Amino acid sequence: MKPETRNRLIAVGAILVAGAALAWIAFGNIGDNLVYYWKPSEMVAQGEKAYGATVRLGGVVVPGSVVWNPEHTSLSFQVADTHAPTAVRVTVKSEQTPPQMFREGIGVVVEGSFQSDQVFRTNRLMVNHSNEYRAPTDGGMPDDVMKSLSQADPQKT
Amino acid sequence: MKWFALLATLSFASFALADIAVPKPEPFVAPVVAAPEVPAVTPTPSPAPLHPQGIEKAMPSMGVIDGGWAYVYACYFLAIGGTFFYGLSLFLRRPTGPLPGAQS
Amino acid sequence: MPSWAPLAALVVVVGLIVLHLAVRSTRTWVWKVLTGLGSLMLVALVYFGLFWAPPEAFMSDVGRIIYVHVPFVWMCMLAFTVNVGAALAYLFKKSWRTDALAESSAEVGVFFGATGVLMGSIWARPTWGVWWDWDPRLISTTVMLLVYVGYLAFRSFTEDPERRAAWSAAAAILGYVSLPITWFSVQWWNSLHQRQSGSGTMDKPIRVVYFWGAVSFLTFLFVFIVKRYEIARARQTGALELPPLEAPKGQVTT
Structure with missing residues (x-):
């Protein structure tokens, strides 16, 4: 086999493998297995299985619950899905x-464990x-700068 | 390689610098009673600023970072220092002597 | 940030590299002009980023890190894109120049990526509250950088230049898979890292300085790649005693 032909075969092979790998990650269900955090609804839906294990919980801080x-240094708040x-x-x-x-109202991710008393520590x-x-x-920032900037961009809310 | 080592050392130095200067958060007392809205923060265009010293000074407890310049300086130091030292490493590695292939 | 901005940056840097490689008369001065321009823009960036731009509403002054962190990671991704382009070009039409370009862009990309990740870690401490957490974006970026460090190690450990060029090009194509995963990781999975910003999510002064930072480091991306390329070419033609496909005409300044 000529080196040129071999190189092109390598290229085509590498592109095929790379494309397949990317498609598998992008469109496969790998995302279901790679979970960085659970939302409160997902964790509560696990029921008793969620108790005790060290997991991450993510969501937004409920206004008025802090x-x-x-x-x-004791902090207590509620985390909601949305x-x-x-x-x-x-x-x-x-x-x-x-x-x-x-x-x-800000998004948080907390690492710890959910206990049977329904508190995530x-x-x-x-x-x-x-x-x-x-x-x-x-x-x-100075008011005149603010003024010139807001004039520069009238769409700014 | 040694330039990368130097860069890494400097980077960790800047980490240490930043760590020393971790801003002490102001102890804040969150409202125990439910506050449905935060009208103080809503952007109402008015001629006089609501907080002449800046919103950070006026409400240190409302989830706004106070200070933290050490982190900013560390990052800019990394950006400029990294660019400079990588450029320097390229300069030191530059092709020297009779240039290969120059006479062929 | 408009969605075509990364593509425009890629076109600019590839155009400059092609110009540098193809038109011999530009090799002596274009990189010098761009080094000067980039240095001036970098000095101005410090002023714009630290003093001119407003603080961010919640991150306050710490938000100023965006003007250097995001451009660095962008430059890293652009360099890796140049790398895969050079690898493909090598495999379809063998040339020591594209092999050298692949090597140089990978090293420059690792430099920008590693520095950008370090800045991100510093930024995370005051905003997220931690130096590091294994969220999808941080995992995928780390994997991407390790892939390219491995690529460079593979290149330096392989003696036979033909084998090194062909197989490292294949590795470059496979390794490039990590880049779209890194880019889309914040959209595909729950993550601590925020998603990409668009024009609608950034106030104008912040956006302008952000663009300025990207253009400043784009000039350095070009200069670094072509200077590293000249080193790679010299090594090929000198130490490895390869028959030069195209002899450099002593244009390298000392």
Whole structure:
């Protein structure tokens, strides 16, 4: 076999294998097996099987549910699937000072275990940032700069 | 390779720098009573700013990061230092001597 | 960020590389001009990023890291795309130049990727609250970088240049699978890392500086790839005593 022919065969073979691998990952059900976190509804649906195992739980902090005691660094809040008021909620308790961005309504991922008393106890609380990057609505930068920027982009909300 | 080692060392130095400067979060007291809305944060265009010192100063407890410049400096240091040192490594590895194939 | 922006960046950098390789008279000056331009843009980026741009609403000043973190990872992905293009070109039409280009772009990509991941880790500490967590985006990026480190190791351990060129090109095509997985990981799976931003999710001043950062590092991507390419060419024609397919005409400045 000529080296050129061999090289082209290598290329075609590699492309086929690479394409098949990518298609398998993109369209196969590999996503069902690779779960980074459970949503509260998915965890509650597991029933008793969810108790005790170290898992990650992800969702949004329910507004009005945060109770923070800085003296004892005890934090308690509820995590819901979505912002919908009817979404399934799970109570989370942590003994940690939360990251500064922690607030009501923000997305969180907590690592810990769900107990039979329906409380998720965590020692690793992570806050995620959305893909929105907004300037502060006031303060933070001089007013004249704010004015020139908002004039530059009238679509800005 | 040694340039990568140097880069890695510097990077870890910047990690250490950033770690020392972890901003102490202000102890915040979350509302125990349900607060259905947060009207203070809603962007109402007004001539006078609501928080003259900036929103971060006015409400340190509302989920806004305060400070953290050490992290920013560490990243910019990495960006500029990394670009510089990789460029330097290319310069030091540049082809020297009689250029191969120049006379053929 | 408009969805065509990565494609436009790819077209620009590939165009510049092709120009550099094909038109001999541009080799002596284009990279110097772009190094100067890139350095000036980088200095300006520090001003724009640290002082001119507004802080982010919630991340505050820490949000300024986006202007260097995202461009670095973009440059990494662009370099790996150049790498797979060169690998394919080599396999379909054998040339030591595309082999050298594949080697140089992979190394430059690993540099940008590793630095970008390091910055991401620093950014994660104040925002997420942790230095690292094995979320899909971070796993896939780590795997991608390891694939290309392995690719470079394979190249340096293989003595026979013919075998090295052909099999590393095959490895490059297989390894490139990791790039779309990394790119789409935030859309396919639940992750801690945010999704890609679009024009609609970024305020204008933030977007403008973000673009500025991407263009600044794009110039360095080009310069690094072509300078590393010249090193690879010199090694091929010198140390390995290969018959040069095209003799460089002493254009390399000392």
